[in-house]
Amino acid sequence: MASPADPEPTSANPPVLPPGFRTEVGFDFGHTLRPKGFFLAVVRMMAEMTRAPWDTVHQNGAIMKLSGVEVIVMPTTQSSLRVSHAALGLNAAANAAVQEALFYRCLTNISSHGLEIGKIEIDRSEFGSVDNQATNYGPERKLTTKNLGEMGTFTDPKDNKFEIAYDFDGRKISSKDMFTAVVDALTTIRQFDQNARFETLHAVGPLSRTGQAVIFIREVSSRRGLTNYDVKRALLLIFDYNVVQNKFGEMGFDFFWDGEKIATGYVLRLDPPFTGGGATA
Numbered sequence: 001m002a003s004p005a006d007p008e009p010t011s012a013n014p015p016v017l018p019p020g021f022r023t024e025v026g027f028d029f030g031h032t033l034r035p036k037g038f039f040l041a042v043v044r045m046m047a048e049m050t051r052a053p054w055d056t057v058h059q060n061g062a063i064m065k066l067s068g069v070e071v072i073v074m075p076t077t078q079s080s081l082r083v084s085h086a087a088l089g090l091n092a093a094a095n096a097a098v099q100e101a102l103f104y105r106c107l108t109n110i111s112s113h114g115l116e117i118g119k120i121e122i123d124r125s126e127f128g129s130v131d132n133q134a135t136n137y138g139p140e141r142k143l144t145t146k147n148l149g150e151m152g153t154f155t156d157p158k159d160n161k162f163e164i165a166y167d168f169d170g171r172k173i174s175s176k177d178m179f180t181a182v183v184d185a186l187t188t189i190r191q192f193d194q195n196a197r198f199e200t201l202h203a204v205g206p207l208s209r210t211g212q213a214v215i216f217i218r219e220v221s222s223r224r225g226l227t228n229y230d231v232k233r234a235l236l237l238i239f240d241y242n243v244v245q246n247k248f249g250e251m252g253f254d255f256f257w258d259g260e261k262i263a264t265g266y267v268l269r270l271d272p273p274f275t276g277g278g279a280t281a
Contacts, residue, residue: 013188014184014187014188014203015054015084015087015088015187015188015190015191017088018084018085018088018112019113020111020112020113020114021085021088021110021111021112022110022111022112023088023089023092023093023108023109023110023111024108024109024111025092025093025096025097025106025107025108026106026107026108026109027097027102027104027105027106027107028104028105028106028107029104030104030105031104031105031123031124032103032104033068033069033103033104033105033122033123033124034067034068034069034103035101035103035175036067036243037066037067037068037069037125038069038097038103038122039175039179039239039243040066040067040069040240040243041064041065041066041067041069041070041071041122041125042071042090042093042094042122042179042183043179043182043183043186043236043239044064044066044236045062045064045071045073045090046087046090046091046183046186046187046190047186047232047235047236048062048064049062049073049083049086049087049090049190051194052083053083053193054082054083054084054087054190054191054192055082055083055084056082056083057080057081057082057083058073058075058081058082058083058085058086058118059075059081060075061073061074061075062086065125066125068124068125069122069123069124069125070121070122070123070124070125070126071090071120071121071122072120072121072122072123073086073089073090073118073119073120074118074119074120074121075117075118076116076117076118076119077115077116077117077118080112080115080117080118081110081117081118083190084190084191085110085112085117085118086110086118086120087187087190088187089108089110089118089120090108090120090183090187091183091184091187092108093106093108093120093122094179094180094183095180095183095205095206096108097122098176098179098180098208099206099208101176105121105122105123105124106120106121106122106123107119107120107121107122108120108121150167150168150169151165151166151167151168152165152166153165153166154166154237154241156233156237158233161257161258162230162233162234162255162256162257163255163256163257164234164237164238164253164254164255164256165253165254165256166238166241166251166252166253167251167252167253168247168249168250168251169250169251169252170249170250170251170268170269171249171250171269172248172249172250172269173211173213173248173249173250173267173269174208174210174211174213174248175242175243175246175248176208176210177205177208177210177211177212177213177248177269178205178213178239178242178248178267179205179239180205180206180208180213181203181204181205181212181213181214181215181267182203182215182235182238182239183205184203184204184205184215185201185203185215185231185235186232186235188201188203189201189228189231189232192228193228194227194228194229194232195227195228195229196227196228197219197225197226197227198217198219198226198227198228198230198231198263199218199219199226200216200217200218200219201215201216201217201218201231201265202214202215202216203215203216204270207272208272209272210272211269211270211271211272212269212270212272213267213268213269213270214267214268214269214270215235215265215266215267216265216266216268217231217234217263217264217265218263218264218265219262219263220261220262220263220264222257222260222261222262223260224257224258224260224262225262226255226262226263230255230257230262230263231263234253234255234263238253238267249267250266250267250268250269251266251267252264252265252266253265253266253267
């Protein structure tokens with residue numbers, strides 16, 4: 001486990017697209033998906049991919065089934081699809097879907113220098129809500145919560161020493177904007193080892209008609225320190241709470257481990273710029 005004395009803490013910046021990297025996202029309008037299932041399955045798959053190093057070859061693919069939606073990552077050539085390609089491809093598919101509310105079966109082709117190296121399929125799950133391949137953070141694992149309202153706390157069901165105190169203290173945020181910000185945050189921290197010491201994260205979803213959601217997290221001085229794994233599980237816990245409670249809005253939060261504060265942060269909404277008639281020079 002990292003400690004505050006560890007060198008070179010992570011100050012997370014969005015990943016740079018690899019040279020020659022390209023995605024093509026298509027939709028099958030004959031097969032609709034539930035937005036809630038889409039959100040949860042995509043976020044869980046992105047989080048699951050944080051287990052392997054960023055440049056690891058994704059030889060066997062992966063599948064995630066949750067809340068009636070499945071996400072399948074499929075390499076199409078040997079030793080070419082890396083975890084970084086899959087994460088960036090999933091990010092592209094997620095953003096393409098939510099920007100125009102295209103919650104349909106989705107197929108994303110991933111290529112490198114003109115060679116197809118993988119596919120990502122998002123579709124209805126044949127078996128409904130199945131979470132066998134997922135992490136244990138989800139609505140199927142009931143959060144330990146107190147004071148479910150404007151303020152309260154919830155605890156990691158896998159580690160009761162890890163707790164998040166939250167305060168919904170501002171304006172509403174659309175579920176789509178919150179989802180894309182969380183996906184951006186998970187893609188960003190995906191670049192680094194789970195046990196690396198973490199310093200700051202600033203994640204922003206793409207601008208939509210309703211604005212943008214911004215997520216900011218920073219380490220505070222503590223004996224234990226903050227790791228990338230802590231940030232990942234906190235993002236999952238916060239988003240699961242948002243979805244289960246259907247409560248998306250500006251909020252502040254603090255992370256605690258064994259009673260000691262290890263991080264602080266917030267979610268804010270940036271409104272879209274005014275594009276109506278105005279003077280030009």
